[in-house]
């Protein structure tokens with residue numbers, strides 16, 4: 436059966452779902468999104484993702500006339516209609532489709548465009564057998580990376596540069612410091628401490644990152660929230676990334692230098708197990 440996609444209040448088979456060519460998401464990347472993972476047919480960190488969606492919308496003065504209960508119902512319907520057990524729900528909101536292309540925001544505003552679809556990812560909880568290799572690239576994104584906008588050209592390009600160099604992903608570097616991965620937050624374990632960059636406009640404040648920080652505190656592990664250099668990461672005992680689509684994923688190579696002997700380390704493995712357990716327990 437065709438995947439069922441939600442567009443502005445209607446559920447449609449994916450081949451029939453469409454938005455206007457005047458949609459500002461299409462013309463100007465004037466839209467925001469969230470990716471919420473699904474385990475056992477339930478939504479992981481749902482409240483966190485919706486709170487960040489509200490922050491992204493507010494930052495861009497965008498309106499979405501649906502409360503969290505309505506958004507939860509839509510997410511659950513997406514999961515149910517598509518019999519999704521493991522994978523993710525993608526939600527996108529744009530500033531809508533005014534009658535003309537114009538740089539100025541439509542005044543009066545037009546209704547936002549809301550789209551939800553699912554993607555199955557069997558084996559999401561089990562995770563990959565091996566860690567990933569990353570390369571470093573300059574961070575050429577705009578300066579408001581705390582807003583989860585759909586302008587993903589550079590992250591997408593970055594992943595292709597990585598692939599072209601035989602790696603799985605790229606870590607972006609600015610002023611000599613790692614900002615984050617193209618679609619994940621970056622962490623290292625050095626001198627018995629976890630290190631990850633604090634939230635600011637320079638990175639997306641990851642919902643998985645926040646959950647892992649809670650687990651780090653509960654497990655009594657030591658933590659430093661500060662930026663780190665690439666050299667520090669290459670010399671670290673472990674490195675890993677966090678995101679809704681990868682949970683906790685070890686990084687075993689950075690720019691052709693093996694990290695921690697080139698195999699996944701115990702801290703990342705432990706945090707991954709704790710995260711998956713907590714995600715299953717608290718999913719809604």
Ligand code: PDD
Nearest residue numbers: 617618619620639641642643644678679
């Ligand atoms: N990306 N940093 C960036 C730039 C991201 O795009 C993401 C998520 C994260 C991690 O955030 P979270 O833990 O809330 O998923 C950090 C999603 C998964 C994506 O674009 O598919």
